[in-house]
Amino acid sequence: MIPFNKPFIIGNELRYIEEAVKSGKISGDGLFTKKCQQFFEEKYKFPKVLLTTSCTDALEMAAILCDIKPGDEVIVPSYTFVSSANAFALRGAKIVFVDSYKDNPNIDPEEIKKHITSNTKVIVPVHYAGVACDMEAIMNIAKDHNLFVVEDAAQAIDSYYTFSDGTKKALGSIGHFAAFSFHETKNIIAGEGGMLVINDNKYFERAEIIREKGTNRSAFFRGEVNKYGWVDLGSSFLPSEIISAFLFAQLENLDTIQAKRIDIWNRYLQGLKALADNNFIQLPIIPEFATNNAHMFYIVCRNYDERTSLINFLKESDIHPVFHYLSLNKSEFFLKDNLEIDIPNSDHFTDCLLRLPFYYELSEEQQQKIIQRINTFYQNK
Amino acid sequence: MIPFNKPFIIGNELRYIEEAVKSGKISGDGLFTKKCQQFFEEKYKFPKVLLTTSCTDALEMAAILCDIKPGDEVIVPSYTFVSSANAFALRGAKIVFVDSYKDNPNIDPEEIKKHITSNTKVIVPVHYAGVACDMEAIMNIAKDHNLFVVEDAAQAIDSYYTFSDGTKKALGSIGHFAAFSFHETKNIIAGEGGMLVINDNKYFERAEIIREKGTNRSAFFRGEVNKYGWVDLGSSFLPSEIISAFLFAQLENLDTIQAKRIDIWNRYLQGLKALADNNFIQLPIIPEFATNNAHMFYIVCRNYDERTSLINFLKESDIHPVFHYLSLNKSEFFLKDNLEIDIPNSDHFTDCLLRLPFYYELSEEQQQKIIQRINTFYQNK
Incomplete structure (x- = not known):
């Protein structure tokens, strides 16, 4: 039998899980989560990475960071996974679906232009099959209309886009935010898992807070505040160290x-x-x-x-x-x-x-x- | 050094993770997720259990199932974890905080009564330290005012409540919904993890849909519908099989x-x-x-x-x-x-x-x- 997909262990996955347990911490944001985040930040020049329990969760964090309110419009390709839309619908957005190119499932920038209104707030390009959308065209549209760009980079690990001036950037580093997946069907796997990339440093602090159930716990552990409490909306977006340990072994390979x-x-x-x-x-x-x-x-x-x-x-x-x-x-x-x-x-x-x-x-x-x-x-x- | 908490491996945790990978499926809802769910349903007579990535996520599912809308009021003890409130605030609820007993951190039913208005929709009793709130009193208040009860049973695995007629029921099986945690500080651990218990069968189907990113994928795999698609709000609430495999080894012990x-x-x-x-x-x-x-x-x-x-x-x-x-x-x-x-x-x-x-x-x-x-x-x- 040749299945469509088959998960795999390639290196130290099990040993690292054992190490995490022995280190005394397997809740989120332990040693292996930090190792994974650092790996991505260094290799792909992502300004800030936060591991999440899924790409869906990373998209939901982006929706909160974009301050989506009922009535805001979000432009999403119609040919995509339900989470590209759902994450914004959960915050009350009106989803505006647009078409792909004729010969490529990626979103067509000309179609985006036709659907912009005064209520448009976000464009969500989905890099289908890990192949880049035309990010230069999309970023120009976003700049002209003062919109957020959230890259749905679920499938796009280790993939790049070259701008017309020759600059080459990793997918996920171009929009304001980007969401990646480590679902078992992806190149690098953790069963379920994901990460949010934050490319504008003005959102770093709030992203950490949203991911830590709306608390400023991360700042507390860095000694920046003397107690932590409920300061914002948020959820438990951070994965178990069991997941991060497994993922790090994959990243090493x-x-x-x-x-x-x-x-x-x-x-x-x-x-x-x-x-x-x-x-x-x-x-x-x-x-x-x-x-x-x-x-x-x-x-x-x-x-x-x-x-x-x-x-x-x-x-x-x-x-x-x-x-x-x-x-x-x-x-x-x-x-x-x-x-x-x-x-x-x-x-x-x-x-x-x-x-x-x-x-x-x-x-x-x-x-x-x-x-x-x-x-x-x-x-x- | 004697830390406050220390995670542990007790049995087949690593072997089961390896087994999950070899089985060909480590995304959500595989063999070990089903084994864990069945274990809880049988042992505690929970009508339906769905594993989630955290107790927070289980509370968020409950908030969606209660159809929380902006303006709805949710009664929560003030002495609780931020997620007991945040999960409902995310859906636009107004959180109404009430007090504990004088000698016990659990919510005081007399205080609940004082804070009910025509906008109240949900009561969230939190079983602090795994010790039951007065569920008979709380369920009577809920019945009188037609309210949902969502048990925050994060700490309450393997704990019971005895009604005045002598009936003894597991915590989590009494309210409409209940949320449990498998965070590393809990009795049974997976680093981060949780589950939702659904006690009223009229919510079974919608709970499955919400957990599967708003799709009717579960019904599709049971052969009840011939294709699956986007039918409701939802998120990716289901954990990786890596988490469920670890958890099942703990449950065996x-x-x-x-x-x-x-x-x-x-x-x-x-x-x-x-x-x-x-x-x-x-x-x-x-x-x-x-x-x-x-x-x-x-x-x-x-x-x-x-x-x-x-x-x-x-x-x-x-x-x-x-x-x-x-x-x-x-x-x-x-x-x-x-x-x-x-x-x-x-x-x-x-x-x-x-x-x-x-x-x-x-x-x-x-x-x-x-x-x-x-x-x-x-x-x-």
Whole structure:
């Protein structure tokens, strides 16, 4: 059986959990949480990182930091995970869904422009498959209209964007805030887990407070205040050290993991290129301004029925690809308060995009089988 | 050095984490999450249990399930952890703080009655130190005024309440909802972690949806709907299987842990009883309707200054007791929108209550040293 995903232990995960227990502290913000945060801050030049229990929680922290109030509008791609929208809906925002590019699931800046009103407060670009949205265009729109940009970088660890002046920056370091995921399907995993990146130092202190249940406990432990108490809204957004210890062991092996994933990605590309050249399928596009973090390999089928046939065909060989999001503008929750609108490219990816098995322990032999079966499927089409 | 708290590994914690990874699933709601939930449902007759990433998150789920809207009033003891209030404040509730009993930090039902208005929607009894609030009185008030009761049972695992008709029920099974914690300071630990108990089956389905980011994913996996999507508000409240695996190993040893903690509690009682008899300190009160889960051993000093002297005296012997909450009605956040009010018993516990070191691996020898030093402190008073 070749599953879509498979979690893995690569190094000292269990030993570090034991170490954390022995250190006398496994609640949040212990030694391993600090090691992980420091790792990210140094490697990707993130000004401040706070680990969270999930990417969803990081997005919720961003929503509180943006001071979302009922009536504020937040622009989100329709082709995304529900949390990109939910985190802002929880604070009372009106979600404004916009379309992807025709040939790339990322949000189209031209579509963003069309949907800005005097109530718009935040743009949420989602770096689909870890491939950068056009951040220069998006940041310019945000500057023109005085908006926050919250990067949904759930899939975008170790991925970069190059500006037109040649400056290259890690995804997550460009908007005001960014949210990453360490869900078991991501490149670096902790089962469930995430982090918030804060790129503007004027939000550092409040972010710490919100994450510590609305208390100034972090400042207290640094000796900046002489007692701590309830000063703001907040929640318990910080993960157990058991999670951070597991995560840190993965981070120590980031380069190994990434090298292996790039190989897997390139093998898929080589093995399926002929099908794309013959227009049976469409392959992922990596724009010139983006890098490839090998988070995901997807194909876009010609239509919904052909995708369904392909899924069934592969399942007969015990290969388990999976489709992805359903256009959120068509969800039951959105349609309670909104009229149906047409967002065609998002619908196209909803119907036709298919993600292939992709995980650290996927063997070359397994991958050749997947590639061979897909080619066989299209032989008589 | 005798710290206030010390986390511990008691059995198969690491082996189960490894098993979870090998099973192919470490995101939420895997095998170990289900095992933990089933354990609690069977042992304590909880109708439905959902593990969460923290007790705070379980309280937030309860607030969404109670449909809290701006202007709704929620009655909370002033002497409690910030999350008991914050979870409802996040949904826009007005928090109404009320006082504890004079000789017991639990909420006083007579004080609850005085603060009910036409806007009251929820009462949040907090079972301080795992000792039951007067749930019969509180449930009667709730029934009379058609209110929700959300038990903050963070500290109350394995603790019971006996009704006047002799019926004995586990704490957490009495209100509409209850929230428990597995923070490293609790009897059963996962570093950070929690669970929501749902006692009314009319909320089962919505609770699952809210916990799964507002999607009906759980129903989908049971085959009840043929696709899943965004149907409600929600968040990512479910913990990683790494957490659940660790927790399940602890649960397998619940009886051993509880037996040891009861011994520790009783040794403190014996060793400090004479000081209480001579009115130097006050000891915990276990009302007749309550049981003792040995979560915490605290003493109440005669005044703030004496408590400070005692803390300093014990620290000289490398013993680290800690005080607890600060009256939330005096917090900066509450005073932004509210006038200062007088809640005297809460202030008394804020100033005078002191928690003694208490953890599974605390040795008898260490404990005798603590008891001896406290007695020495009072010798010349």
